[in-house]
Amino acid sequence: MTQKYRLDKEGYINRKKSISFKFNGKKYFGYHGDTLASALLANGIHLVGRSFKYHRPRGFIGSKEDEPNAKVQLYNGAKTEPNAVATEVELVEGLVAKSQNCWPSVSFDFGAINNFLSKFFPAGFYYKTFMWPKSFWHKIYEPIIRKAAGLGVAPLKPDPDRYEHKFEHCDVLVVGSGPSGLGSALAAAKNGARVILAEDKSKFGGSLLTDQVTIGNKTGKEWADETVEQLKSMPNVVIKNRSQVFGYYDHNMMVMFERTKDHIESPNKYTPRQKLWYIRAKEVLVSTGSIERPLIFGNNDRPGILLASAAKEYIKKYGVLVGKKPVIFTNNDSAYDAAIEFKKNGINPLVVDIRKNSEGTAVKEAKDLGVNIKFSHAVANTKGYLRVSSATVGKLNNDKSGYENLENIPCDCICVSGNWTPTVHLASQSGNKLKFDEIISAFIPNQSHQNETTIGSANGSFTLKKSLEDGFNKGFEVSNKLTKKNIKSDPPTSNEKSYDNYEKFWCMPLPENKKYKRCVDFQNDVYVSDIELAIREGFRSIEHVKRYTTLGMATDQGKTSNLNGLQLVSNIENKIVPEVGHTTFRPPYTPVTIGTIVGREVGKHYRPTRKSPMHSWHEKNNAVFVDAGLWLRPRYYKQGNETLQQAAKREGANVRKNVGICDVTSLGKIDIKGPDSAEFLNRVYTNAWMKLPVGKARYGVMLREDGIVFDDGTTTRISENHFHMTTTTAQAVNVLAHLEYYLQVVWPELDVNVLSTTEQWAGAAVAGPKSRELLKKLFPETDVSNEGFPFMGFKEENLFGIPARVFRISFSGELAYEINVESNHGIFMWEKIMNLGKSMGIQPYGTEALSTLRIEMGHVAGSEIDGRTIPSDLSLEGMLSKKKDFVGKRSLNREAFLNPNREKIVGVIPVDKKTMIPEGSHLVKDKNAALPNPKLGHISASCWSVEYNNPFSLAILKEGKKRIGEKLYALSPLKNKSIEVEVVSSHYVDPKGERVRS
Amino acid sequence: MLEIKCPYCGSRSQNEFSYGGDSNIKRPELGKEVSDKDWDNFIYLRKNPRGKHSELWHHVAGCRQWFKVLRDTSTHEIFKTAKLTEEL
Numbered sequence A: 001m002t003q004k005y006r007l008d009k010e011g012y013i014n015r016k017k018s019i020s021f022k023f024n025g026k027k028y029f030g031y032h033g034d035t036l037a038s039a040l041l042a043n044g045i046h047l048v049g050r051s052f053k054y055h056r057p058r059g060f061i062g063s064k065e066d067e068p069n070a071k072v073q074l075y076n077g078a079k080t081e082p083n084a085v086a087t088e089v090e091l092v093e094g095l096v097a098k099s100q101n102c103w104p105s106v107s108f109d110f111g112a113i114n115n116f117l118s119k120f121f122p123a124g125f126y127y128k129t130f131m132w133p134k135s136f137w138h139k140i141y142e143p144i145i146r147k148a149a150g151l152g153v154a155p156l157k158p159d160p161d162r163y164e165h166k167f168e169h170c171d172v173l174v175v176g177s178g179p180s181g182l183g184s185a186l187a188a189a190k191n192g193a194r195v196i197l198a199e200d201k202s203k204f205g206g207s208l209l210t211d212q213v214t215i216g217n218k219t220g221k222e223w224a225d226e227t228v229e230q231l232k233s234m235p236n237v238v239i240k241n242r243s244q245v246f247g248y249y250d251h252n253m254m255v256m257f258e259r260t261k262d263h264i265e266s267p268n269k270y271t272p273r274q275k276l277w278y279i280r281a282k283e284v285l286v287s288t289g290s291i292e293r294p295l296i297f298g299n300n301d302r303p304g305i306l307l308a309s310a311a312k313e314y315i316k317k318y319g320v321l322v323g324k325k326p327v328i329f330t331n332n333d334s335a336y337d338a339a340i341e342f343k344k345n346g347i348n349p350l351v352v353d354i355r356k357n358s359e360g361t362a363v364k365e366a367k368d369l370g371v372n373i374k375f376s377h378a379v380a381n382t383k384g385y386l387r388v389s390s391a392t393v394g395k396l397n398n399d400k401s402g403y404e405n406l407e408n409i410p411c412d413c414i415c416v417s418g419n420w421t422p423t424v425h426l427a428s429q430s431g432n433k434l435k436f437d438e439i440i441s442a443f444i445p446n447q448s449h450q451n452e453t454t455i456g457s458a459n460g461s462f463t464l465k466k467s468l469e470d471g472f473n474k475g476f477e478v479s480n481k482l483t484k485k486n487i488k489s490d491p492p493t494s495n496e497k498s499y500d501n502y503e504k505f506w507c508m509p510l511p512e513n514k515k516y517k518r519c520v521d522f523q524n525d526v527y528v529s530d531i532e533l534a535i536r537e538g539f540r541s542i543e544h545v546k547r548y549t550t551l552g553m554a555t556d557q558g559k560t561s562n563l564n565g566l567q568l569v570s571n572i573e574n575k576i577v578p579e580v581g582h583t584t585f586r587p588p589y590t591p592v593t594i595g596t597i598v599g600r601e602v603g604k605h606y607r608p609t610r611k612s613p614m615h616s617w618h619e620k621n622n623a624v625f626v627d628a629g630l631w632l633r634p635r636y637y638k639q640g641n642e643t644l645q646q647a648a649k650r651e652g653a654n655v656r657k658n659v660g661i662c663d664v665t666s667l668g669k670i671d672i673k674g675p676d677s678a679e680f681l682n683r684v685y686t687n688a689w690m691k692l693p694v695g696k697a698r699y700g701v702m703l704r705e706d707g708i709v710f711d712d713g714t715t716t717r718i719s720e721n722h723f724h725m726t727t728t729t730a731q732a733v734n735v736l737a738h739l740e741y742y743l744q745v746v747w748p749e750l751d752v753n754v755l756s757t758t759e760q761w762a763g764a765a766v767a768g769p770k771s772r773e774l775l776k777k778l779f780p781e782t783d784v785s786n787e788g789f790p791f792m793g794f795k796e797e798n799l800f801g802i803p804a805r806v807f808r809i810s811f812s813g814e815l816a817y818e819i820n821v822e823s824n825h826g827i828f829m830w831e832k833i834m835n836l837g838k839s840m841g842i843q844p845y846g847t848e849a850l851s852t853l854r855i856e857m858g859h860v861a862g863s864e865i866d867g868r869t870i871p872s873d874l875s876l877e878g879m880l881s882k883k884k885d886f887v888g889k890r891s892l893n894r895e896a897f898l899n900p901n902r903e904k905i906v907g908v909i910p911v912d913k914k915t916m917i918p919e920g921s922h923l924v925k926d927k928n929a930a931l932p933n934p935k936l937g938h939i940s941a942s943c944w945s946v947e948y949n950n951p952f953s954l955a956i957l958k959e960g961k962k963r964i965g966e967k968l969y970a971l972s973p974l975k976n977k978s979i980e981v982e983v984v985s986s987h988y989v990d991p992k993g994e995r996v997r998s
Numbered sequence B: 001m002l003e004i005k006c007p008y009c010g011s012r013s014q015n016e017f018s019y020g021g022d023s024n025i026k027r028p029e030l031g032k033e034v035s036d037k038d039w040d041n042f043i044y045l046r047k048n049p050r051g052k053h054s055e056l057w058h059h060v061a062g063c064r065q066w067f068k069v070l071r072d073t074s075t076h077e078i079f080k081t082a083k084l085t086e087e088l
């Protein structure tokens, strides 16, 4: 167990609990409380990846979500996850991780040849190189780019984990639990507000976990722990760690993911891996803190070069030294904290400070501890390939354009600090137009556009005193807007170091005649020379520079690079930073696993499934189901080795010969009541409804206002002011909304109510020449003769003690009835019909046979009512009343709709009477005509006619019936078919409709 | 996701509602002569303002009532919602 860089003390880890894990195939040990990053560093490992474009060796830069380099692939197989940030991955027993973007290994990477060819890969390289010839794109360029650009590898198997979604509401959401976050949560909670406090790390406290400060008479850490305990005990507070608020959406909709499983050693089977929280907060307090800025110098991207704050955090939180020969390079006081921590743990750092001097207390303390400091100096370059081995340090000349002398100082790490950048992502996402703060040389939130308040160092106040004041004051203010309780808590006193000014200088000059690479964006591999090139080539807008160089476009969203990039552009352009502006921050703040966003809506939970009350019967009788919208409907009832077509033929033929039963529960049903019901139907349907007698049904067609056919169905007059409307399965929901719109918005004077009753009724269609005989058995008391129960008749009946509605309507074109009973009696009805129909040869039929029967009868359905056809296209002109106005009527006068050459419905049969014509085939005159072959129409629906035992299709064809008798070709390039066809009438079977009236 | 105050049910998330367009559009009266141009305006032409827009929303996963919303199309700010019988 060799953790050579682990200290004996310091850190919030459990040294008694050793944890083994694998990195790049090798076994290592860390401790409970480690992250993958801190455990690797404890083992002296800095090299974790290769850079994106040039495959330069890369190590850790940071210690938290800002980390641009340490992206790793976790685990294998279905559980694998790409692009995990090693600094955010908590160590658990058995963790397996490997480096990305390198082959065959991280220390020997073939792609590194790109580094030596780098003059061929400047900014805009992809745009310039892969432009021409166009034909190369698919086969040559794209595969090369994809292989070279591969960050992680997406899993190829379904995610085995479970993810949950959760919805919450609160008065105040506090994001981040540093001093301002804790303070504001406490102040708001004490003032009676319902508070949610979210912290993305495993431990609460933010900077208080690492900074040497006192609050009241306690250390910062003690105060944080105590405050957290206090908040946990309050019933109006929800406090969540491992919870990253990553998106700020409209109307204060905040989205957060909570890591609930990966850190647990042996989780329960059903523990969700992550939870996605949708939080609607009345007020949001953003206390997301700040991120340290790197400095830019020659070869500043070697493994071992990292942020000074990260070095301090690894010591204070994990008891890990990032090196034993550190150079600390800074333009401000905060880096001295790292120097002091090193010194206290027996390590002698060298501080290289750009400034001439500093009077800050940290600097004084470092001096008192005997830390070696070189003022007015800078790191110009570094050496070492897989790990930094020396820093080239020189005294800056007066205008900082070069160096007076240079010397090589051996080191094993360089800790850099270019001062701090407020984390303004959430504020910016909320619509807050940021402003540039000259004092800190960074953007801070300006005018809030939602109920958003940014506090603490996220708002640019970098002292503890200010952060605490900010937190307590704003926590009270925003909560008081809601609770009006006026319970104000005062911020505690605090003690911290004083800080002197920083130097506004980030990009070191190159020594004379040297062309060292100076990295700006570590994750996307963007260098100073790339930005210079973009400006030289005429890109001025920062948004263009960003896209041309890809600066800040990686998954870290430029957390460490954006401001340095802006600063460079402003220096080169001689503009001030606010003139250059900043690019837009977009959610998510950190990468989010797709599974978390999807939640439980996967597989069969993707959407609800609607089943008829007879579903279990269908299952028991070998039904093969088909999706019809949300409904599962029997497509056919399989017997033996039947194919779909064979079954449809058998079921359909039995309807034509004997009697069949079909589950029609999914048809939309709408109950319509009120004294103006008939008048209302008269307006929304194209035909006349005023004189429909009670106890009669009528077929109706509805149009949209633009004249296109919307839906069709039958509506029955149950009593004077009570109608029962049916719609197609597909349009049931839309028809109801359509009716509500006209009743509420357009004609509120009509006294009508509509209500969906689809789920209240179970429906069975009983169809075939023997259906009357069967009906007689079902309702022995009833006169079912053609005179006693004529076509389009309706009767309220009693099915062996159960109330039933019986309609004499037909979709199959045969003599047919539809029986409805309350849903809970559906199975009783179905079994009764099957039982009593046995002697007549009854068989159930599914949607495939149903389609066959309607197609050969020429009845239109969704494939013809396709949002493009008007009534006359579908031979429905007889349904249009000339006497009254109705929805959509005025549109039918449009010129295009009056054109007699429109595509209209016809029937089509293959000349060989054998070949099924694929639906969607195009109808053309000449099958060999030059492409694009002029299209005359298309096949909308096909079936094997059970009446004539040959294929038959419906088609929508130019000039429609005028072409009956013509020979055309049906082409389906997708199915590689070209079929000679003859145009016939769409009413292939029983054109006069005698059977339904028999 | 917007939060919309249904005048009947109170504040609910946007995914309970469906959008119904400009609330100032009036359907021409049934049975009255309408010129091609007026009909064309009614069917197809809508303003697409940046800023305040009065519109119809339908509380489909709630009370199923249509109502009016005054909303800023660029900021999504909702100034007011009202029943159809009320002024916005």
Ligand SMILES: [Zn+2]
Binding pocket: B006, B007, B008, B009, B010, B059, B062, B063, B064, B065
């Ligand atoms: Zn409502």
